Amino acid sequence: MQRLIPTGDPARPVAFAESPQPVPEPDEALVKVDAFALNRGETFLLERPRPGWLPGKDIAGLVVQAAADGSGPGIGTRVAGHPAQGGWAEYAAVPTHSLAVLPDTVDSVRAAALPLAGITALRLLRTAGSLAGRRVLLTGASGGVGHYVTELAVGAGAELTAVTATPQRGERLTALGARVVHEVTDADGPFDVVLESTGGPALPAALAGMRPGGTLVWFGQAGRTPVTLDFFDLLHGPERVTIRHFHYAGAPYGPDLAALVRLVEQGRLHPETGRTADWTRTAETLVDLRERRIRGKAVLLTGGTAE
Template sequence: MLAWTPTEGADDPIALTEVDAPRPGPSEVVVQVAAYSVNRGETFLLEAPRPGWRPGRDVAGTVVQAASDGSGPPVGRRVVGHPAQGGWAEQVAVPVDAVSELPPDLEPTVAAALPLAGLTALRLLRTMGPLAGRRVLITGAAGGVGHYFVELAAAQGAVVSAVVSTPARGRRLLELGAHELLTSVEDGNGPYDVVAESVGGAVLGQAWSRLAQRGLLVWFGQASREPAQLDFFDWRGGASGTLRKFDASDGDVPDALDLATLVRLVAGGRLHPEVDRVRDWRATPEVLRALLAREVRGNAVLTVPAPSA
């Protein structure tokens, strides 16, 4: 079968290559991939890929081989999945605790945008606790996580300030419930009860300076690729507060259950994935360049042709 694999130093970081078909474990299904989404974090991993690693964590498609232990969805079911790797391919093996079945009217190009960004946003909110009436600031809000986070937080009754690079990149966030758009953390009035910070560098310290007394700052990324800067003796913002480093994979709820929640919200019209562009999978290198250039709002999705009969 064909799959995108790291090139390690070529002009494009990936190449379409012939690889072995998946060899699923007892509790894994094989999914014929119809669509997958690309994430900014995967572009970083492509800079120095681990031996044997292939990119791809967000997929939607159809089960073509059921789990041999009898668990999970049967052959023929449409699913969204969150494999550990290898999803930019014609087929991928996915643990049954990382797949959720799709309703008939949910397209794979929409479902494929859910896993990494949607799970991160859902689990960020779970970490933060009840948000009704609370002032919330999120940085790097124009990406996939930001769009999901803003809509879910606003639905809880939070007053959300979203930091974006330009107003044009953030316009959809206002439609999803953001109270205001900011082009710099320092433009925010604050104080904010909760901050979700994904940029790192100097922005982390700037965000802390807008935190309310005994507020919570959840640090969930470092998109700037710059070391985080915090000065203990900078007493702007809350003199006391909680800084929590967040990893979306560290949770007690299986991916399958949280994916089912996201699917249910989308199917019910209460969550709206922001899919900026849909391309044939042979355009993946082009889309990765657009992602690195911050030209993608929300998610970009690639479609994989159905196998010939």
């Protein structure tokens, strides 16, 4: 079968290679991949790929071999999946606890856009706690996670301010009900909750705009600049602020993925897909995603025709 493997070349991060079809573990199903999504974090990992690493954590497709232990969906079931790796291929082996069954009304493009970004958003908002009536600041908001966080938080009753690099990248967030600014220092605080994913100077600037007793959840460093906090600056800022480190990982993923699929089916969650293309365009799409030329998610199709 065909799969995409890392090249180590920033200008063309992946290339096609012939590979044996995966042999599933007893608790894994074999999925014929119809579509897969890219994540910006994967573009960073591709700069210095680990030996043996096979990229790809977000897929949608059809079960062609059910798990030997009897768990999970049967042959012929359409699914969204979150494998540990190896999803950018014609076939992927996925633990059944990381699969969700797709209804006919949810297409493969939207389904493939859900796993990593959607699960991150769902678990991030659980970490933040009840948001009804609370003022929330979200940095790095125009990527895949940011769109999900915005729609879910506004739907839960939050008054959300989103920080994006440009007006164009904030258009969809405005439509979802967010107030959009382009610098953290332009955000009209104070905020009860900050969801911070940029790092560098953005985190201390966001911290300075919080209410006393508020919570900052730090879930990324997309700007790739370390954070520096000055103790004496904090003395003049809000008191008793809590900073929480967050990472989405932790199986099982299937229940959260199923919840996201239900929200899409019910019309309460709308994946923002900035590009849908044939998987022969994966390398150039990765470069565009890394350079922030794609808003929301990028989804690639193995079947040959973009939807």
